[in-house]
Amino acid sequence: MKTLGVFGKKIGMTQIYSKEGLSIPVTVVQLGENIVTRKLTKDKDGYEAIQVGAFAIKERKLTKPALGSFKKNEIAPVAPLREFHVADSATYNVGQPLPIAEILKEEMLVDVRGKSIGKGFQGTVKRYHAARGPMTHGSKFHRSMGSIGAGTTPGRVFRGTHMPGQMGNQNVCTRRTKIVRVDTDKNLLLIKGPVPGAEGSLVLISPTRLKWNG
Amino acid sequence: MNQIIRDIEAPFIKDDLPELNVGDSVKVFVKIIEGGKERTQGYEGVIIKRRGSGIGKTITVRRVFQGIGIERVFPLNSPRIEKIKVLRRGVVRRAKLYYLRQRTGKATRIKEKTGGRREVEVKPTKIVAEKPEEQS
Numbered sequence: 001m002k003t004l005g006v007f008g009k010k011i012g013m014t015q016i017y018s019k020e021g022l023s024i025p026v027t028v029v030q031l032g033e034n035i036v037t038r039k040l041t042k043d044k045d046g047y048e049a050i051q052v053g054a055f056a057i058k059e060r061k062l063t064k065p066a067l068g069s070f071k072k073n074e075i076a077p078v079a080p081l082r083e084f085h086v087a088d089s090a091t092y093n094v095g096q097p098l099p100i101a102e103i104l105k106e107e108m109l110v111d112v113r114g115k116s117i118g119k120g121f122q123g124t125v126k127r128y129h130a131a132r133g134p135m136t137h138g139s140k141f142h143r144s145m146g147s148i149g150a151g152t153t154p155g156r157v158f159r160g161t162h163m164p165g166q167m168g169n170q171n172v173c174t175r176r177t178k179i180v181r182v183d184t185d186k187n188l189l190l191i192k193g194p195v196p197g198a199e200g201s202l203v204l205i206s207p208t209r210l211k212w213n214g
Numbered sequence: 215m216n217q218i219i220r221d222i223e224a225p226f227i228k229d230d231l232p233e234l235n236v237g238d239s240v241k242v243f244v245k246i247i248e249g250g251k252e253r254t255q256g257y258e259g260v261i262i263k264r265r266g267s268g269i270g271k272t273i274t275v276r277r278v279f280q281g282i283g284i285e286r287v288f289p290l291n292s293p294r295i296e297k298i299k300v301l302r303r304g305v306v307r308r309a310k311l312y313y314l315r316q317r318t319g320k321a322t323r324i325k326e327k328t329g330g331r332r333e334v335e336v337k338p339t340k341i342v343a344e345k346p347e348e349q350s
Contacts, residue, residue: 014219015270017226021245021294023270028219188218199216 004084005206006100007032007054008189010114012199016180016190026180029189029203032056034098035078038069039089048089052098053078054202080202101184109176109208114197118169128162172196176208223269226291234273234290236261236311237304237324242275242288243296254296257286260304260324262311276314278322283315303327 008029015023038051057079059067070077075095086092104110124130125143133141145164148157174195181190195203207213234240241258259277262285266272269291276285288295304324314322 011218012216014223016222017291017293020247021292023289023292026222028216028222030218186218188222190222 002082002084003206003209004050004086004098004103005111005113005204006034006098006103007052007080007082008203008205009055010195010197010199010201010203011188013194024180025193026190027193027195029191029195029205031100031187031189033076033078034100035075036092036094036096036098037073037075037078037081039092039094040083041089047085048087049083049085050089050092051081051083053081055079082204100187101182103207104179104182104189104205106179106182108179109210109213110179110191110205111173111175111208112177112191112195112203112205113171113173114195114201114203116168116170116172116196117198119167121165122167123164124162127164127167130162226269226293228291231290232298232300234261234264234298234300235303236264236309237306238300239302239304239324240273240275241299241301242286243298244288245294245296258301259284259286260311260314260322262314264309276311278318 008031011028011030013025013027015025017023032054033056035053036050037053040047040049040051042048055078057077059077061079062070062077067077073094092098119126123143124145125132130145132143133139135142148161148163174193177195178192179189180192181188183189189205191205197203238261239259240261241256243254243256245252246255257275257277259275261273262276263274264271265274271290272287273290274285274287276283278284288298290298303326305327306324
């Protein structure tokens with residue numbers, strides 16, 4: 001189930017000081033428009049959900065069919081769109097922004113999802129922190145892989161064996177990170193610690209599903 | 215750096231810090247909370263290292279106390295740093311005075327900078343609400 005969350009853009013990291021004078025590392029996230037673009041109901045669609053658009057975009061960035069639904073509901077075009085399951089979609093209005101101050105509160109724990117920085121096709125040394133061989137003294141074993149298993153028994157390579165391949169550029173979630181500050185005027189969010197992705201990349205912030213979490 | 219980040223950092227950055235250089239002898243007044251009470255403690259020593267910029271700027275201050283070398287890192291923009299007093303300007307030819315760790319006694323002396331601008335008395339930082347007590 002996709003819990004309700006808000007979209008934002010990662011700005012970068014810095015640090016601030018708490019009241020006690022302790023330094024807190026924070027990631028700054030610029031929140032998007034987060035406009036409800038469609039309501040899905042149990043009668044019509046089989047489940048209760050709302051569709052949310054993250055950022056306002058130019059009209060020319062969309063195809064005519066995609067623009068159609070925005071025109072019909074008379075809302076400014078937003079992208080990307082995503083559905084969130086909600087208990088009752090009747091409490092939301094199409095064209096209205098999500099109530100960010102109600103969803104995100106200070107000191108709350110959130111899960112932050114994003115796409116990690118792509119590192120390309122990498123070997124086992126960088127990808128899995130495998131040890132490398134000596135670079136000199138006549139050694140010919142530098143950064144290549146070692147053994148990938150025994151011989152006749154088992155006669156195959158075990159699934160999940162660490163091998164070279166694509167590293168990064170995949171969906172990553174940092175769980176249970178604390179919100180340090182919610183700035184609804186400037187639409188900014190400060191989250192303690194790092195969040196996935198490069199600066200400027202899209203992140204989805206949703207409250208951690210815990211009993212005592214807001 | 216991004217303007218948004220700069221705006222977030224701006225209220226924390228102190229504008230009344232004295233000019234601090236490696237080799238200077240300083241006294242750092244640190245606010246400490248002890249049993250619910252707040253008091254100020256002075257820490258005196260030589261700056262052996264400056265690091266970082268903006269909000270994350272720090273200095274490392276070394277002193278030898280009871281024969282044991284102590285190095286403390288102070289984040290300059292921390293509200294716990296009440297004020298910093300420059301006691302003596304030193305002449306050094308290194309950016310990092312790690313060589314002091316190997317030396318003791320007379321060998322750790324640093325030549326004093328003579329001439330140049332006179333020091334301006336450092337005002338307490340804007341974060342300080344009440345007058346600091348005498349340091350212990």
